[in-house]
Amino acid sequence: MSARPAGTTATAPGPRGSALARWNPTVKLGTLLLAGAAVMLVTDPVTPTVLWVAAVLAALTLGRVPAGTVARAQLALAAFSVSVFSANLLLRHDGDVLAVVGPVEVTSGALAVATSFAARTLYLGTVSVLLLTTTDPVRLMVSLHQHARLPAPTTYAVLAAHRMVELLPAEWHAIRCAQAVRDPRRTPGSPLPRSPRALGAATFGLLVAAVRRAERATVALESRGLGAGPRTVAHPVPLRAGDVVAGAGALVLVGAVVLAGWWGGWLAGPAALTPG
Amino acid sequence: MTAHGTVGTAEPEEPATAGVDAGHDDAGLDVTGLTVAYPRAARPALDDVSARVPPGEALLVVGLSGSGKSTLLGALAGVLGHTLDAQVHGTALVAGVDVTAGGPLDAARVAALVQQDPIAQTCLDTVRAEVELVLENHAVPAARIPAAAAEALADAHAAGLADRRTAELSGGELQRVALAAALAGRPRVLLADEPTAMLDPRAAREVGALVGHVAAGGTTTVVVEHRLDTLAPLPARTLVLSDGRVLACGPTPDVLAEHGARLAAGGCWVPTRTLLATAGAPGPLGTPATDDWLRDLADRRGTQPETPDPYRPGARRRRPDGGFALHARGLRVRRTRRAGGPWSRARRVDVVHGVDLSLPRGRVLGVVGANGSGKSTLLRGLAGLEPTGGSVRAGRTALAVQHPEQGFLCRTVADELAYGPRRAGLADTDVEAAVAAALRRFGLDGLADRSPYRLSGGQQRRLSLAAAVGGDPDVVLADEPTFGLDRAGTLDTAAILRAEADDGAGVVVVSHDLELLGRVADHVLVLHDGRPLGTGPAEDVLADGELLDAAGLERGPLLERWAGWPRPRPSLRRLLTGLDAAVAAAARSGLPDRTGAPA
Structure with a gap:
């Protein structure tokens, strides 16, 4: 009987014993939602690709998600990502014509947007896998009850x-x-x-x-009396300053990637979706 | 209430008020004029039920399938008319709380419920969280929760399970966890709805003993139970329900003495002792006089051939050329498993290995094993539903699955029965004739236009079996075909399976009920961890205590007694069918009933 959170063992191998698993789940959920939302208006290929690579690295190191699991998740996401890529490549027409495939002209603008959306799919998918593999569901729900x-x-x-x-x-x-x-x-x-x-x-x-x-x-x-009135929490999930600092840090990194694109000139916004 | 006790009762008639808080703080149970009607039902499920249980006493509720036992518990738990749709009239005071008005959350303050289905009532991922949830809901201070959870788990003999994931546990382990969760809140009243119904014999005895122990302690307890030999000791009081009405209520020995015969003859499960008394045994099981009487019973049935000869000419409608219905060599059955969630690699694992079977037409093979030993998977393999290795040769195969609802395909009972014959290409008139015959044979008359999903559990099981045997298959596979049935339903099912075999089919029955196999099986295969542990003529296997023990199985009192007799033993099948016949004869010739209670 220890006071450690249900379902989490500090010394457990794999994702459930990682630094990301110890992170306050409500803060983690909020941070990852914001980090995902940050790319919603981005349409250049570089920004989501950099974030995707960062998310994969975070899963492998901070999250201790086994490489095989990460790889299988990427394969599953790739199938979806390829269809997003093809649809946007074939249906958009913007910028220089790079190639002609049958009746379809592949344009530079379409290629950029298609690559961006494909990379965004991989990024958001990887973030979701990161959340699911490193979060104990009971701990998440206890934390949402306590902190949200x-x-x-x-x-x-x-x-x-x-x-x-x-x-x-x-x-x-x-x-x-x-x-x-x-x-x-x-x-x-x-x-x-x-x-x-x-x-x-x-x-x-x-x-x-x-x-x-x-x-x-x-x-x-x-x-069993759920909802009958005031209740206690057997294993409160701690919310420490460090949890919030980690969240802020992660968001600063994401912001830095976006800012770097603006600084470097490759960042593109929703304007790229409307040719002209 | 039956006031005149003929058999000595362990407890005084009304220990009631002494030493217990009086008035509304009374920890007993007081039900007055309780009537419960489900929407669209023809008649109420409970009709003007009144009963009292003094604080600290235990009440056993018995009755045929559909007599309203589970409805009574649902009403006491406050869920009927609140969580589940039903019209509830009358009052039920549980430890002074009016649960019919207050609903489940008011009831939860004083009462705890253990349901029948171990998997469906488990809510959380880990055993510890499952038990702690109750303590949190009762606002037990966080610091005291770990110790209280450990104590509740220990009380339910589940201390060793605290750190396990619920998904890994067997049915018996889950029921012990459910009992721990129920006890954790220190309820004044424990409600248990057939807690052993879905367990293998050994797990059922363990859980039955736990519930019996709690019931014998200071907690007021209401238990609905079919398997009365596993519930030990029996609760001090018994309530008999029949068609939603109270037939009798009083001290258990008195009720069983006065109504046991009527219950047994009516098709209700009763303790073996009561069954023997009904059949006219001279004394309890184990006495020399009863032994002689039982031997005599088996001999009296000696005029019938013990097992029909599979090669007897004219015995079979199906495939008169005889031979084997089913033949398997080195059978392996594989399942796809993902160990670590949806992203982990799918692995094909052999769940059943090395099974050799030769089932002649006209024979019944029983398959036994503890929960999780691979019995259902074996049947799926034999039906060609899972990937298999080795060789299987079988004729047309039908399978009646363990959960009948899973196999339903149509909107009405009649369409369900017509599905097979139609797919087989029968003409419309033949299909109609087949449906009419099945409705009659399986007691489904009057239900033809009902949705299969709206039938009672017993009716669903009959429909499932009717649909399986409807097309005269060469092989009938039946997975726990008597699960949840009362004694009458079990004997009917046994008769149907035997009749299918006599008609030329090969029958494979998976069951936890060793007495059922004693009645119908010619051969028995014992499975353990997916491997055959033993096989042989049914009576040899059922007499082999070491083999059954190694497979985690246990015999009931009657089989245990029979197996203890020196060789040559009388035929088990003739003994059991002789006993059934004696009970039925007692019913016909007027019951040894001294009360004249209304039928």
């Missing part, structure tokens, strides 16, 4: 839902199996059916299962 004044029933409902979401993939698989085996024409060993009808039926089954589970979880939470 979020009501306890809301925070614990979110936690119960989080647990339920973790169970859904297994439930989904069980439902698809149970429904597939009902078909007398099915060949054993064939993949589970993926027709819209089959997936629709499975989705409905999952919905029913989720509603049933939610009902039981609500009964469990309420019968």
Whole structure:
């Protein structure tokens, strides 16, 4: 029995024992939201790329996220990023024509904006992965309750839902199996059916299962007195000056990257989206 | 209330008021004229129920499936009419708190609830957080919380689980954690709704003993339970519900003596002792007279062949050429697992290894093992739903899954039953005939237009089994087909599975209920950690205490007694079916009932 926060071990290996895990989760969430918002109006390729690289480095060092996990996350994000890149490259027309691919002219302005949006996707995705892998959900919710004044029933409902979401993939698989085996024409060993009808039926089954589970979880939470009145917090999450300083520091770094672009002349804003 | 005790009661009739705060601070239970109706239901689930439980006493609630047992607990926990939609009339005072008016949050100040489903009632990531949540909600000072949580976990024999993640725990472990969470708030009243229903026999006995211990202590307790041999000791008082009404309420020995026969004959689970008394046994289990009586019972059924010969001509409608329905060699079943969240690498793991099976037509194979031993995965592998290694040869295979709702595909019961025959290409008239026959055979008449999701648990299970066997498959796989059923439903299911085998199908039944397997299984396969630990003729396996023990399984009192007899033992199946027949005969010939209570 120690007073350390639930789910976090100071000496734990991996992301949950890292410096980023010890950071006050509310401050971390706020900082990362602001750091992500900072690039929303940026359209040049350099600024989001620099921030993306910084986020990857932070995940690997401060966050102690295993390289394999970072790499797999980048691969998953890359798929999305490539589609963002292609769409913007093909649909925009601005600046010099660099190449002609069939009926489509690839222009310099389009290339810049497309690269910028692709890098932004990678950056925001990496920041999200950083947040998810280094944050203990219970600690985050306790901290939001303490420091952001979020009501306890809301925070614990979110936690119960989080647990339920973790169970859904297994439930989904069980439902698809149970429904597939009902078909007398099915060949054993064939993949589970993926027709819209089959997936629709499975989705409905999952919905029913989720509603049933939610009902039981609500009964469990309420019968344990959640929301009944004043409550205590077993493991308060500390909010220290250092947490805020770290947040401010991170935001200063992001600001510096943006300012450097302005200083160096490569920063571009939303004006680049409207040709002319 | 039954006032005339015929059997000596452990507790005085009304220990009540002595030594307990009087008036509204009373820690007992006082239910008056409680009526609960669910929306769109034809009749109320509870109809004018009144009962009193003196402080510190324990009440057992029994009755058939659908008699309103869980509804009563839901009303006592304050959730009905508040969290869940229902019309509630009358009052329920729980430790002086009017919970019908106040709802779950008022009830939570004095009462705690343990639900049936171990997974669905677990709310948080870690065991410690799960228990501490209750203490935080009761505003226990932070400094005292760790010690109080440790104490509650120790009380529930779960001290060793404190640092575990809830996602890694077995059903039995989760129920102990749920009990710890319930006890952590030091409730004056503990409500337990079939806490052992989803557990394997050993976990059920452990949790049943824990709940029995709490009930025997100073906490007023209300327990709904089917498996009365696992709840030890039995609560001092018993309430019998029938169709939402109180049939009897009083000291447990009196109620069981006076109504046990009616309950057993009506299809309710009763303690083995009561079942034997109903069937006419001369004394309790273990006495020489009863041993002789049981042997005689098994011999009396000796006119029937013990197991139908699978090769008997004319026994099968399906595939008259006989042979094997299912044949597996070195079967491995794989599952995809992600150990560290959605970004971690997906790994295919062998969950079941090295299973050899040869199931002739007309035979029933029972599969047993503790929770998590791979039984359900094995069935999915045999049905060709998971990637497998080794070889499987099977005819047309049907599977009745453990949670019937997962397999439903249609809007009405009739469409559900028509789905298979339609997909198989039957003509409309044949489909209609098949649906009508299934509705009759499985007792679903009158429910044809009902949504499958709105059926009771027992009805859903019957529908699921009806849909599985509807197309006359060569292999019937049934995963815990009697989960949550009362005794009548269990015996009906056993009869249907046996009939499917007699009709030429090969049947595989996964079950925790070793007595069920004693009734229907010819062979039994014991699984442990995904590997076969033993296999053989059903009676050899069920008599092998060491094998069952190694697999983490336990026999009930009747099987234990039978296994303790010297060889040659009478046939277990004939003994069990003989006992069932004796109970049914007692029901027909008028019950040994001295009260004349209304049926």
